[in-house]
Amino acid sequence: MLTIKNLHAGISEKEILKGFNLEVKAGEVHAIMGPNGSGKSTLSNVLAGKKEYEVTAGEVKFKGKDLLVMSPEDRAREGLFLAFQYPIEIPGVSNINFLKTAINEIRAYKKMQPIDAKDFLKLVKEKQALVELQVTLANRSVNEGFSGGEKKRNEIFQMAMLEPTLCILDETDSGLDIDALRIVANGVNKLRSKNRSFVVITHYQRLLDYIIPDFVHVMYDGRIVKSGAKELALELEKKGYDWVKEKLAVGSGQ
Amino acid sequence: MADKNEILEEHISSEYKYGWSSDIKMDSAPKGLSEDIVRFISKKKNEPAWMLEWRLKAYRHWLTMKEPHDWAHLEYPKINYQDIIFYAAPKQKKELASLDEVDPELLKTFEKLGISLEEQKRLSGVQSTIAVDAVIDSVSVKTTFKETLSEKGIIFCSFSEAVQEHSELIKKYMGSVVPYTDNYFAALNSAVFTDGSFCYIPKGVRCPMELSTYFRINTAGTGQFERTLIIADEGAYVSYLEGCTAPQRDENQLHAAVVEIVAHKNGEVKYSTVQNWYPGDKEGKGGIYNFVTKRGICLEANSKISWTQVETGSAITWKYPSVILKGDNSIGEFYSVAVTNNHQQADTGTKMIHIGKNTRSTIVSKGISAGVSNNSYRGLVRVSKGATNARNHSQCDSLLIGSTCGAHTFPYIEIKDKSAIVEHEATTSKIGEDQIFYCNQRGIETEKAVSLIVNGYCKEVLNQLPMEFAVEAQKLLAVSLEGSVG
Numbered sequence A: 001m002l003t004i005k006n007l008h009a010g011i012s013e014k015e016i017l018k019g020f021n022l023e024v025k026a027g028e029v030h031a032i033m034g035p036n037g038s039g040k041s042t043l044s045n046v047l048a049g050k051k052e053y054e055v056t057a058g059e060v061k062f063k064g065k066d067l068l069v070m071s072p073e074d075r076a077r078e079g080l081f082l083a084f085q086y087p088i089e090i091p092g093v094s095n096i097n098f099l100k101t102a103i104n105e106i107r108a109y110k111k112m113q114p115i116d117a118k119d120f121l122k123l124v125k126e127k128q129a130l131v132e133l134q135v136t137l138a139n140r141s142v143n144e145g146f147s148g149g150e151k152k153r154n155e156i157f158q159m160a161m162l163e164p165t166l167c168i169l170d171e172t173d174s175g176l177d178i179d180a181l182r183i184v185a186n187g188v189n190k191l192r193s194k195n196r197s198f199v200v201i202t203h204y205q206r207l208l209d210y211i212i213p214d215f216v217h218v219m220y221d222g223r224i225v226k227s228g229a230k231e232l233a234l235e236l237e238k239k240g241y242d243w244v245k246e247k248l249a250v251g252s253g254q
Numbered sequence B: 001m002a003d004k005n006e007i008l009e010e011h012i013s014s015e016y017k018y019g020w021s022s023d024i025k026m027d028s029a030p031k032g033l034s035e036d037i038v039r040f041i042s043k044k045k046n047e048p049a050w051m052l053e054w055r056l057k058a059y060r061h062w063l064t065m066k067e068p069h070d071w072a073h074l075e076y077p078k079i080n081y082q083d084i085i086f087y088a089a090p091k092q093k094k095e096l097a098s099l100d101e102v103d104p105e106l107l108k109t110f111e112k113l114g115i116s117l118e119e120q121k122r123l124s125g126v127q128s129t130i131a132v133d134a135v136i137d138s139v140s141v142k143t144t145f146k147e148t149l150s151e152k153g154i155i156f157c158s159f160s161e162a163v164q165e166h167s168e169l170i171k172k173y174m175g176s177v178v179p180y181t182d183n184y185f186a187a188l189n190s191a192v193f194t195d196g197s198f199c200y201i202p203k204g205v206r207c208p209m210e211l212s213t214y215f216r217i218n219t220a221g222t223g224q225f226e227r228t229l230i231i232a233d234e235g236a237y238v239s240y241l242e243g244c245t246a247p248q249r250d251e252n253q254l255h256a257a258v259v260e261i262v263a264h265k266n267g268e269v270k271y272s273t274v275q276n277w278y279p280g281d282k283e284g285k286g287g288i289y290n291f292v293t294k295r296g297i298c299l300e301a302n303s304k305i306s307w308t309q310v311e312t313g314s315a316i317t318w319k320y321p322s323v324i325l326k327g328d329n330s331i332g333e334f335y336s337v338a339v340t341n342n343h344q345q346a347d348t349g350t351k352m353i354h355i356g357k358n359t360r361s362t363i364v365s366k367g368i369s370a371g372v373s374n375n376s377y378r379g380l381v382r383v384s385k386g387a388t389n390a391r392n393h394s395q396c397d398s399l400l401i402g403s404t405c406g407a408h409t410f411p412y413i414e415i416k417d418k419s420a421i422v423e424h425e426a427t428t429s430k431i432g433e434d435q436i437f438y439c440n441q442r443g444i445e446t447e448k449a450v451s452l453i454v455n456g457y458c459k460e461v462l463n464q465l466p467m468e469f470a471v472e473a474q475k476l477l478a479v480s481l482e483g484s485v486g
Helices: A040-048 A072-077 A095-109 A117-130 A135-139 A148-162 A178-191 A231-239 A241-253 B002-013 B035-044 B049-063 B104-112 B119-124 B146-150 B159-165 B167-173 B184-192 B433-441 B446-457 B467-480
Strands: A002-011 A014-024 A029-033 A053-062 A080-083 A090-094 A166-170 A197-202 A215-220 A223-228 B026-028 B088-090 B130-136 B139-143 B155-158 B195-201 B210-216 B226-232 B237-245 B252-255 B258-263 B268-275 B287-298 B304-311 B316-319 B322-325 B331-340 B345-354 B360-369 B374-383 B391-400 B406-415 B421-430
Touching: A002 A040, A014 A040, A014 A053, A014 A197, A014 A223, A029 A231, A040 A053, A040 A072, A040 A080, A040 A166, A040 A197, A072 A080, A072 A095, A072 B433, A080 A148, A090 A095, A090 B433, A090 B446, A095 A117, A095 A135, A095 A148, A095 B446, A117 A135, A117 A148, A117 A178, A135 A148, A148 A178, A166 A178, A215 A231, A215 A241, A223 A231, A223 A241, A231 A241, B035 B049, B035 B184, B049 B167, B049 B184, B130 B155, B130 B195, B146 B155, B155 B159, B159 B167, B159 B195, B159 B226, B167 B195, B167 B226, B184 B258, B184 B287, B195 B210, B195 B237, B226 B237, B226 B268, B258 B268, B258 B304, B268 B287, B268 B467, B287 B304, B287 B331, B304 B316, B304 B345, B304 B467, B322 B331, B322 B360, B331 B345, B331 B374, B331 B467, B345 B360, B360 B374, B360 B406, B360 B446, B374 B391, B374 B421, B391 B406, B391 B446, B406 B421, B433 B446, B446 B467
Parallel strands: A029 A197, A029 A215, A080 A166, A166 A197, B130 B210, B195 B226, B210 B237, B226 B258, B237 B268, B252 B287, B258 B287, B268 B304, B287 B316, B287 B322, B304 B331, B316 B345, B322 B345, B331 B360, B345 B374, B360 B391, B374 B406, B391 B421
Antiparallel strands: A002 A014, A002 A053, A215 A223, B026 B088, B130 B139, B155 B195
């Protein structure tokens, strides 16, 4: 699904990713944890194709294709979805209209006819229930006046609607109370399938109580420094990131 | 990236799709302006003496006036009025018995513009019916549905015909809202106006279909000077639409129109415009100078006049559709979207003059600037002494695309009555890279994202437009802004 090899990238000439490697197979859920400034959000922005970020070395293959040469919209059309850490407001554009435009753009890319209005509404109804999003929110302007929790739920709703193959969740748990966290996690769990992979970026192990990952990676200073099974998250929670940093310091001293 | 640029180029070059011109046999006046030209126009139109008198008075007054260059936020060279053709009309037989007699080239022109002059087509179509008055250069070539409308006592015809057939109404109302002394371009128009639409809705009649006038400038070197007069008698209602296009030419062409609206007791007029005159090319060459005076008067109690405009065209737009709220409890509304791209300049807004008691006005203005354009909102809210309980709410928003364009707001508020409540809100925002990236990440390409964001921003105004027009306006907004985000 996704193969990242020796990725170096940064912003305004500051290198942030320094040789990042990751292999995500279809149906897998990978959690990426790490302290502030370790490059987690840079990773999601680079994968989504935000133009301020510059890739200086390495390669990223998505479903066998070179991801880095694709425009951001083509990456999305190929099935890459980023749930934003800070979802953007678009005043005056209804969520529904926004999603319909997006779905039809993706369908056009796949040389499919625009979605039938009836099918679309059916889809909306079905996916809304998934994240317990009120009908009124779907009709309101994109993220405008939404609470933090509503915005995050809306991201998962959009994810459900667009049916991507690779979902990147960028600190989707930040700013969520425990109920919202459970709703969001339930939504994600229902979307798990053998053809869909997830990269879950988070600070805390809390989210991983609900979304059980297949692999946990610890990121530090622009690369993955430790990988393991889901238990690694618990260990991190107990010992803190300093534990990883110390081990690294010792490692480099040898 | 190369092919992306190519696509962009393609978009830019396809920007103005009405830029072609038609080869229609024309009957024109010699270039220039003089009393003789005024007489020539009047004679061409076989006008009664009173009409010529009025024109000449206007012309003599115009000679005493100066072209306005001081107050509007616009820059344009002095216009050479001796270099303009003031009258150009397609050659055709006087009386047309049927559409078959219209020059086929002319029919083709309107067909190409997507405007049907055939009533049957419209009737059987899925779209709601719209009666059309088609004006090309200086004359109205065809007005549809005249018979259907006249059954209800509605008069909808070209202005020239009204001068002949309904002279009492013309004498009574022409110049009553916009006198020829009003301003430089209104005076010019009063002297040399060539055609336009006239519409009268009698007492208690709700006009059963949208009325519309379609203006097209075709001949090179001509100016278009049309007048429109709309009267809603007691309890009458009409929704009126206006559209316009012009061929792509290197020289600037002048369009100086006058629109007058009168609403009697309980009468209501809704006037919608989608202005799409040729805006000039990317370098600012050519384009229409659009100097227009539009004003309505709510003459008696409980009347209402509503202006909705979507301004995407013209090199220069100078236009302030206004409402004089004379009748008690009368309502004036102004909803505007003005888009400027490349080198376009717009100075547009409204005037709401509160005179009667309990009068209300609403102003919603959305300016969008891109390229190196300048977009100004200029609005006056005046509450006269004795206009008790007047209410006004103004909202003026500006949206910037890129960092080389300008947005300006010039609100004037004059309050002479203490009971008035006047509110003014203004915002300026920029289409964010973040918004565009968010759309991109959902599979929406940048051009489409901009159009989506802009349409969302204008929603309040677009919602005021009749359905068919709203769809057209949305497309137009997208086209006008193509290539504005690199």
